[in-house]
Amino acid sequence: MKLQLALDRLTWDECFNVVGQTQDSIDIIEIGTGVIKEYGMPIVREMRKQYPDHTILSDMKICDAGGHEAKQAFSSGSDVTTVMAFSSHLTIQDCLEVAREYDGRMMIDLLEVNERSTIQKLADLDVDLVSLHIGKDKQTENGFSSNLFDLLEGYSFEVAVAGGINEQTIDDVVSHHPDIIIVGSAITKADNPAEVAKRFKEKLVS
Numbered sequence: 001m002k003l004q005l006a007l008d009r010l011t012w013d014e015c016f017n018v019v020g021q022t023q024d025s026i027d028i029i030e031i032g033t034g035v036i037k038e039y040g041m042p043i044v045r046e047m048r049k050q051y052p053d054h055t056i057l058s059d060m061k062i063c064d065a066g067g068h069e070a071k072q073a074f075s076s077g078s079d080v081t082t083v084m085a086f087s088s089h090l091t092i093q094d095c096l097e098v099a100r101e102y103d104g105r106m107m108i109d110l111l112e113v114n115e116r117s118t119i120q121k122l123a124d125l126d127v128d129l130v131s132l133h134i135g136k137d138k139q140t141e142n143g144f145s146s147n148l149f150d151l152l153e154g155y156s157f158e159v160a161v162a163g164g165i166n167e168q169t170i171d172d173v174v175s176h177h178p179d180i181i182i183v184g185s186a187i188t189k190a191d192n193p194a195e196v197a198k199r200f201k202e203k204l205v206s
């Protein structure tokens with residue numbers, strides 16, 4: 001089980017500061033969508049330069065022009081980038097093809113997906129990594145619910161989970177044995193991110 005730190009709603013300096021404090025506890029550095037919108041590919045390149053041994057995920061949340069945007073992410077040093085599950089199968093296919101060219105991976109974001117037919121579409125496209133995700137706005141109504149895992153019942157994807165996961169909910173999430181647990185605010189907004197990230201890491205089982 002891997003810990004992915006999501007860098008969202010932070011300045012450039014805050015991103016590097018929190019990664020600097022938590023680097024020993026995290027496996028994957030996620031450069032969040034809003035951070036990419038603010039700073040573009042230069043922040044991905046700088047993160048790659050400073051953290052050559054960490055996996056870097058750019059949360060591009062691609063939904064169209066998949067080949068071009070995936071290329072932007074991988075050519076800047078990302079190991080993984082994201083495409084929305086509701087996108088056209090052509091967009092997802094193009095992303096997967098670019099990922100193969102760069103020896104990278106696509107994570108397919110299941111934000112707002114409730115239909116098993118969408119999951120079957122992903123399986124038919126030979127997708128291998130998906131993320132169950134409750135969006136930031138939706139979190140004001142409902143936090144991460146274990147029921148989300150039901151959507152993937154019977155499929156063998158590698159699974160990441162995200163959406164307001166905190167120290168109160170981590171045990172429940174871990175009990176479903178996802179491959180990657182994505183934590184943002186619970187670490188980045190903590191008084192002592194290093195300590196909190198260490199506690200999260202200790203909860204993850206291999």
Ligand SMILES: O=C(CO)[C@H](O)[C@H](O)COP(=O)(O)O
Nearest residue numbers: 006162163164165183184185
């Ligand atoms: O993709 C995201 C937002 O769209 C975040 O990475 C994800 O929600 C994790 O952050 P948090 O733990 O703060 O919810």
